[in-house]
Amino acid sequence: MRKYKDLFIDLDDTLYDFSGASREAFRETYELLGYDSFFDSFEQYMTIYEPYNLELWRIYGEGKITKEELNKRRYSHPLEVVGVNDPELAATFCREALSRIPTKNKLIPGAKELLEYLRPHYRLHILSNGFKELQAHKMSTTGILDYFDNLILSEDIGVNKPNRELYEHALERAEATVEKSLMIGDMFDTDIKGAANIGMDQLFFNPKNKECSFAPTYMVFDLLKIKDIL
Numbered sequence: 001m002r003k004y005k006d007l008f009i010d011l012d013d014t015l016y017d018f019s020g021a022s023r024e025a026f027r028e029t030y031e032l033l034g035y036d037s038f039f040d041s042f043e044q045y046m047t048i049y050e051p052y053n054l055e056l057w058r059i060y061g062e063g064k065i066t067k068e069e070l071n072k073r074r075y076s077h078p079l080e081v082v083g084v085n086d087p088e089l090a091a092t093f094c095r096e097a098l099s100r101i102p103t104k105n106k107l108i109p110g111a112k113e114l115l116e117y118l119r120p121h122y123r124l125h126i127l128s129n130g131f132k133e134l135q136a137h138k139m140s141t142t143g144i145l146d147y148f149d150n151l152i153l154s155e156d157i158g159v160n161k162p163n164r165e166l167y168e169h170a171l172e173r174a175e176a177t178v179e180k181s182l183m184i185g186d187m188f189d190t191d192i193k194g195a196a197n198i199g200m201d202q203l204f205f206n207p208k209n210k211e212c213s214f215a216p217t218y219m220v221f222d223l224l225k226i227k228d229i230l
Helices: 018-032 042-061 067-081 087-103 111-118 132-141 164-174 188-197 223-229
Strands: 006-009 123-128 150-153 181-185 201-205 218-220
Touching (some): 006 164, 018 042, 067 087, 087 132, 111 223, 123 132, 123 164, 164 188, 188 201
Parallel strands (some): 201 218
């Protein structure tokens, strides 16, 4: 008898290589829009963009800013740092980059093999804070959409992980019980804390060996090691 019936899995940087896909899309957009007129290099642009983007996602997760404000601020910020005040150019970069990301066929190594292993034994559900217009497209591009019973997004109800309301919604939508469910994700403060807050077991995919504020139910550094647990 298997311990779990339902697996809730984060998408970005757990199964889909969002970091790699974003970098490719950003470089293409940077070159398309002639950003080398403003920045010494693409690396300079990313060095400015990345920490500010992470901070904005943190406060977006807390419900303190909207999706629209997140996108406006994160794409305007690098330009403003180098003295360029051009909201329309920032908005164009946003549109171009976001349209390119889901076209990238990039999975975390071992993702499809893991899904092939899990699918016969569990019901699989994506649980993501990612944007509605991107997530299904990414999954279709990479050929993993059909592995999942449900695509459950924070935008569906207007709250983000780690809010327990989203986990309660996910359980209801999947007709699952917390006792027979497991959350798998790469973000400790959202995926793991959120599941723990509702009493759901957690599996932390931690390829960069990040520190944890408490011990998750399970932790792996290689995606395929999940097969040894499940």
